[in-house]
Amino acid sequence: MKMIYLDHAATTATDPEVLEAMLPYFHEHYGNPSSIYSMSRVSKNAIENAREIVANALGANPKEIVFTSSGSECDNFAIKGVALAKQQKGNHIITSSIEHHAVLYTCKFLEKNGFTVTYLPIDQDGIVKLDELEKAITPQTILITVMHANNEIGTIQPIRQIGEIARKNGITFHTDAVQTFGHIPVNVDNLNVDILSISGHKFYGPKGVGALYIRKGIKITPLIHGGDQERRRRASTENVPGIIGLGKAVEIAGKVMKSEAIRQTKLRDEFIRAILDNIDDARLNGHPSLRLPNNVNISFEGIEGESILLNLDIERIAASTGSACSSSSLEPSHVLLSIGLTHEFAHGSVRFSLGKQTTKDELDYVVEALPGIVKKLRAMSPLYKK
């Protein structure tokens, strides 16, 4: 039987059309975009074309787009770059307690290097408290960074309002849109953002390529020094095939995003309902409606996440606990603890993330397999006494 892949928030399969668009740039048009001869112009033009596609999708100017190696690099670049560029002005950064580690650990790193960071609390649905944000702002605040949607529980943040508050106070605002871009509308002016991170592999593009939107006039120090590429904001010979692939993935997303979001939201809600109807003492984590169309995160009382995943794997179902990157860490997810779950409940959570290929039949299969798995694990749990 085929694997039922429900871990699209971790990564997606590269769309065959994307792959096809990339291939010639490995061996045919392999010229270094910075070189002078005509062969290089092909790759140079292709990069600029991709830049335009990304810019258009975001409602930005192509000059405001910098290609990077990943979502993680985008987050590091945005945060460290603004911190360094504005350190004369202040040393205070505001973020949320449920950011991806690429943001959280970058902030922790800056804390060890003379910056102070406020980690905003969130409510039980995972939404940042705006009044806490206003209270946290000081004359020293140089950057606010709050993610567009959370990778674990899928909650979508009030980015537009946060951006308004940032702008009113003259503070640079960055958002990590890695989980939203290509899935729901992301427009930099609607969202009032100054800097925004995206990553190719989360929406059927290749791994190892990202793009950072940097609004004109925003001060930022480069992370990678060297050559003159990317208007001197990021040195290194461009990952031409990757960038072409990213552009193609954005182009495809533009065509299918709307219908996919509707389709997946419907599947998502039916799936959540079916799980909660069939299994006692389970709860949905995250906001019921302000959530990514593809995100389902459920906690099962009295049992532990990894043992659920291993059992799902035996049934050929791929899901994850919290974020894939922390699946070997022992701590329960910082996101689930932040929304107020007990240690045990946080330990017993599973994230199913849907994708373009996900069908109703696949989800029905999971709904059938789950109760048995939960029952078996609960029977051997000393914490479940019902």
Place this chain on the structure above:
Amino acid sequence: MEPYSEKVMDHFRNPRNVGEIENPDGVGHVGNPMCGDVMEMYIKVKDNVIVDAKFKTFGCGAAIATSSMATELVIGKTIDEARQITNKVVAEALDGLPPVKMHCSNLAEEALEAAIKDYHQKQKKN
């Protein structure tokens, strides 16, 4: 993370001796401070020999497999022999554990230790 061995997956898939023992001669209830996982071990002792052992575990795959293996290893052993069953012995019997999962096997050793201690305390009282 490294994948689990076949033996670990076998014990995870079909855990031996799951459950509780009514009127046990010893019970050990321990938690893993590293991850918050929990294990209970029940033993039945006759003439200084562990004649039955059962467990309940809230934990990862490694925790469940080591619990299962530990109960298999102790059944039929004298109390003194059972004391020699360390987490390493359990892990080896499972053809090893991924390094990040070695701490999970402590749970089985400690639960067994606690069950034996409880047995001794009950003996003293009688």
